[in-house]
Each structure stands twice: as C-alpha cells, then as structure tokens.
Amino acid sequence: MIKHREIFFTRYERFWHWSQALLITCLIVTGFHVTGLLDWLDYEQAARWHRTLAFSLIWLWIFTIFWHLITGEWRQYIPTMEKMIEVIHYYSRGIFNPNLSHPFKKTRRLKHNPLQRVAYLVLNALISPVLWISGLLFVYYKEWPKMGIPSEWLSVVAGIHVSMAYAMICFFILHFYMAFVSDPPMALIRTMITGYLEVDDVELDLDREYKLLVVEDDPLFAMLIKEWFDGDADGKEDKMLPKKITVSLVENLQQALEILPRISFDWILLDLSLPDSDGLNTFRAVKSKAADTPILMMTDRENEEMQSRGIHEGAQDFLIKHNLSRRMLARAFRFALERHWFFQRR
C-alpha cells in the first residue's frame, strides 16, 4: 500500500503539547516537594517554582482554548460511541496480534479514536480544571475570608488538589505508554515532534452509496446521464467510480436550490444555461447552497473567460456538452471526488 507523509499536528499544537508535557513533569516533581513526599530541592524554591509553572500552564491553556475555539479543533474532543467497542477490543486483544491493525484510521479531521476522546475529555474537563481551581484557591488562601470560604477547608482543597495530581500522574503514565503503542514504536513520537504522520494512502471509499445531482433543463441529456451512472456499478466495466451511485435530476435553478439544503450530494453536475438562470450566476447560486460539494460546470460552447473564472471561484471542472462521453465524465467525476477528498482531508 502506498504511504504518504501528511501534516498532522500544526506547529502550535506541537508547541502546546511539548511545553505542556515539560510543565506537567516539573509540576509533578515540585508538587511532590510541596506535599512533603520529596526533599531534593529547598522547599521555598520548590514551592515558588510550582507556583510559577502552574501560572505558565494556565496561560498556555488560555491561549490553547482560544486556539481551539477559533480553529474549531475543539470538536476533536466531542465524545462518540462510534467504533468505541472495536477500539476497546483492539487494545485489549487485537493489539497482541501483529497481523491486525488499529480499527480507527485517524485523519486530520478526526485525530482521536473514541477512547482517546473520552480520555482527553476527562483530562481537559475534569482533571485540569479541578487542579487549577484548587491550586488557585490554595495560592490565594489569604483571600478566603473575603470569598466566604472557611479557612479550615484548606486541607480539603489541598486533598482535592493532591487527588487530582495523582489522577494526572496516572494519565501521564498511560499517555506515555500509549505513545509507544504503534508500529513502529517511535512513529507517534516522531509525528508529535515533526508534525507529520505517515498515513496509508487510502483509496476513496468507493463502497458506499454516492449521490449525484444533475441540474439540466434538457431532459434527454439528463436521462442520458442517469442512464450512464445511476444504479449499481456491477456489470459496468470500469472500476473508476463508486459501486452505487444515485442520480437525482432537477430541471432548473429554482428546484436545485430547493433540494440542496435537504440532501447532501457528493457531486453536482451543473448546466450553466438554465431557464431561470444563465452563466456564472447559476454556478454562484448553487455554490452558495453547497459550498463543500464538488461542482462540475457544463456549457454548450467553449468560453475561456467563463471557464477560468468558474475554476477560480471554486468549480471542480468545466465540460463542454457536445464533447462528452461516459468515460470522460466518469474520469471527471473521479477526479473531482479525489480532489475534493484530498482537500477535505487537509
């Protein structure tokens, strides 16, 4: 299988990850001094460093939360049950078999397997916030009377902080171990350093059903397209296209704009000359309702300016009606699909 290197973690994510790893390691060591389990360092130094490091970590998190919000990457942590059973099954049994691979194929869009999502959610939504809040309370102990907190609760707050610190240590150990549970063992570490992941060059998933919308006022031509592509691919000679394609036909822009919000199509084959619209305006109207769907434009004649403008505005390809053959259209579909898939993945 062909592999390729793909940027997986941006520079900021890597900076965040490693600086956080360093901060947490130092916080664990200094924290043990503050609880009285270690005395390698002078207490004052340890306590001062613990405080400074903790504030650095909180600052880092404020930036990172901001980063997650503006990039939308926070969605990576929404828990899901999809493939959960398979992943648990893999880690508990399949992993011992060198012939089995991980059931979850990570992509730039979906970086974390369902188990990771849960683990990171617990870390981000429970362990870390409780550590900060209890830690901040601890540091600003003198302000408690103003906040109405009885000072006897100090030991409770400290106990919560220490408990969560132990949870953090357990997470840290597991996380550290999981970093090497890959094949080859250093692959994940390398990704976290360089940002690049070696991914299998997975073909498009051609097994599922694909939906094609044809916007065409010429009923004969529309029927021809439907005849060419609708239904199961069995018996059709080329393996270029998905096994099952459903073709929907609409006659004008009005109908197209009505159907687009309701059904998610995989392609749109769009005749620019429609009864109720003409030229690039047709394309723009459709594009506005289906921004993520690859659109193939068709016209009756060559128009270089309109072609280049259309491509510039995000059309996948430009086809001339009277030149069309099934093979050619199939290739255009396949190309549009792959191109779209590729961009999506990035």
Next chain:
Amino acid sequence: MVRAINWRVVGFFLCLLPGCIVGFVGGAFGEGRVDLPISTTKHRMLSALAGPFQSGREVTRACLSCHTEAAAMVRKDIHWTWEFTDATSGKVYGKKHVLNAFCGSTVSNLRECTSCHPGFGWQDPDDRQDADDKVDCLVCHEQTGNYKKYNYGYSELRYKDKILKKPDYAAMAQSVGRPSRANCGFCHFRGGSGDGAKHGDLDSSLTHPDRFLDVHMNASGLDFGCIICHTSNGHRITGSRYRMRAQDPLGIDRPGRTDHTRASCASCHGNTPHPGNFKLDDHVNRVACQTCHIPVMARGGVETMVHWDWRTAGKKTGNNDVPEILRQEGHVAEKMNFKHSSTHGTSIWAENLVPRYAWFNGRVDYVGPGDKLGDGDSVQLNRIQGEARDPDSRIWPFKRMWAVMPYDSVNRHLVANHLLKSDADDREAFEVSGDWQRSVRVGMAAAGIAFSGEVGFVKAVMNFPLTHMVAPKELSLTCKDCHRNGGRMDGVEGIYMPGRKNNPLLHVIGRGFVVLTVSGTLMHATMRIILRRRRRK
C-alpha cells in the same frame, strides 16, 4: 614618562574611605537610632533634687513635689499591685497569687521576692496601700546604673536594724530619665533565681545587645529601649504577659487609630510586613511574627534554666542524670549545664535553644497553690490557651521550663513553700531547716490553704511565650525549617501545612493508583512483546 604620585590627592581619598564604609554599611542596614523626645527639664538643676537624702522615701517625696500624681498612678499598676484580675474567668493572678516552676510562690517569701518590687519596705503582703512615698522612683528612672535593691525592697543593705550600705541618693536622683533597658532589666532579666533564668528571651545580654541578638534593641543601631514598645500612659505599662494578645488585627498604630500599646510587632510593621513576598504575608493570620523571627532563644551568651529538681534540695550532692522529659524534647545532654545548691536543689541550664511551638490566643490559665491536680503525672502551671480553629490563635514560640516541685500528696494540690527566711531568726524556712513538712506548713498557713502534712514531688511545666531577641531577617527561619517532615511545627496540630505529609491515607491511595497504572502498562507491554513475537513466528 612616569608621573609622580600625588600623595595629597591619595591622602584626600583615603580620608574619605572610612566615611564611605560607614555610609555604605549604615545605608545597607537602613537602621537609625531612635531618639526619645528631649526632656524639657534637666533634673540635676532642680533644687528639690540637690539632696542630701537619707532614704529612698525622701527621694520619692522630692519627686512627688513636682510629679504630684506619679505615685498614685504607679500604685495602680501591676508592677506595684502584683495582682491581675482575669476579665474572662474572674480569677485573680499576679505574682502575689500564682505559682511558678522556679521558687514556687511569693506568699511567705516576700522578704527576698520584694527586692524586685518598686516600693520600699513591703514587710507584709497586705501592707502596701499606705503612703505614696513608699513608691520607689529610682529603680525605674535613675540612670547611674549603681542603684540596687535588697530585702523588702529597701535600697539600703541592712542587717537587722543596721544600715550597712547606702547609695548616693542625690547623684541618682539627679540622673533620672526615662527607663532604660538596664532599669527594666534590673528585675526582668533576673527573674526566677538569676540572670536569664526565667524567660529565655530576657537576660542581661539585652543591656547592650548587638544587631545579631536583637535587631531593634541593637545598641549600635536602632537602640530601642523597652518603653519604645511597652508604651505607657500614666505609669500603666502595656504588654503584660498575664493577658497577652496573640495577634494584633489593628496593625499599625496611629493617633486616633490605636489600641494604646505598641507591644506587638504589627503596631509598627502592620499585618502585611513582607513587601514583595505575598506568601510570607499569608502566614500572618496563623503564625506569630515571633515564630520565624526568634529562631533561637537564649542566644546572647547567657544561659536560661530549663529544669529545676527540688528533690535534691537539702542534699549535699545533686542529681546529674538528664531528665527523660528533656531528652524527649530534644535537648542535647552535652549542652546542659547542671548546677546544684544544697538549699535549692539541682537546676539545668542551657543556651541557644530551639523554642517549642503551640497555638496561643493570648490567654493563660494558672494553677495556684491549693488548686486540685488532675490525674496526669505532670501539671501545667500556666496553661497556654488556643487552638487551630480559633481565629485569634497564632502559632507561637515558647520556652519550656520543667520542675520537680513539692506538692501535698494527700490532698493532691500544689503548695506554697516557705523557702526563704523572713528574718534572721526564722528557723522554719526551707533554706534553714531543710525540712519540707515544716516549710510547706508555714507557706500554706501564709496562703491560708489547708495542708495535710505530707509532701510529695510532682513534675510541673511552665510555658513562656517568646517575644524578645528578635533576630535580623537574614537569620529568621526559612520555609524549610517548618515545611518538611520532622520540621519545627511537628507538634502543632489542626492545621494543613504544605511540605509535611498531611493526609497519609490519601497518599497511600494515590500511590496505589499509580502502582496499578504502571503495572498495568508493564503487563500490557510484556504481553504485546511476547505475543506479537510468537505470532510472527
């Protein structure tokens, strides 16, 4: 060309050098002498003080000719009354009533004890409220340093009715000024049988202390006298240990916003005294300033007494075994100095001692003669009140003084012992008879308490809160002195203190989880390596 050295220029700069050094050192410490307000009177020019005087009472009368109210004021102060009524319990304490772990009680021993009373001729505990001229002005105010007091508070050394030695009253009267450290120290440095014996933070080394010994009283620096902090108004001197305040929430005193005493650190330093280190300020609501800033007591070269065993009194030789209790409290046997007196028993002295720490809210309850003892094998003569839950309590440093002292073993209460003879013919005093039954009988009769006739010995302990001998900041305790396991605060309970293992169970559970996680991953890793290798084959 070699230029000749201009010696005049070099000499000029050499002359500047000492000034630079003094300036630098002075600037570095930032401490300047505190001057008291200049007096508007030169007492040596007053005709009333020209003398000659035949007695101390004559001097007092001369003083009172101008300071008309002074004696009446003194006679209301605890220095004169030796009585203190505790407002909360209504109990009457004060030297006249309490017991200490040194000579015991003053009741029948007034002849010698009153050598520290600011009056003349206190023959009888009730004979004190008469004339104003019995007040001794000189002991607190004369500045020649030669004034002495003897039995019954007389300033003349007497034998029977003969005066053997009389001070130069006129010179002393003309020298008067505000009380110096030496004036206060005349009594307060020597309580409990000798220099430094009683308090651990008060001894003659404070007459001319250096910066190391006390940063405020430093004779070549700030040079505070006692009265800088123990402020007074109308001869009522503040800062008594009978009713202390363990904390001063008012902070810095200003006219119109004052608790009428500067006998607390916060009176000058406020309650956020560590600029740039908010964590140190966070200690203020739980830890007394003294705890960190008096790292060691009795460090002026004068020993303090830590143990007094009365069982060997009356015997020629003492007992030089180190008491078990001192061992437990961490005293080092080699540093103990044993002293034995056939009339007073065996005492143990030591210097440079680490204080003991306890919660203290300023209240002290005393056990007096006649008070029933509990079931324990030792008795606390002054019970330090306070606990972690009490917001008025702070962790304070204490000097601890142990004694093995006589008690009524049948009635199980402490006794007033007639230790010192009340006149030359007294044969009942312990120092003469060496007989506990006889001396205690007299003491208890004087105190008006029933005595069974049986004397046993009981372990007693006294706690003295420390507040003097404040070290310069570079010598104060550092975090790790307390914030560690086995640190100074190990006996102090009821508070969460970072740096010492506070919740052992939590750590056991936490460590359990870590061990489980580690062993889980190790097992998983081992299985992965073994099984994958096997299946590859």
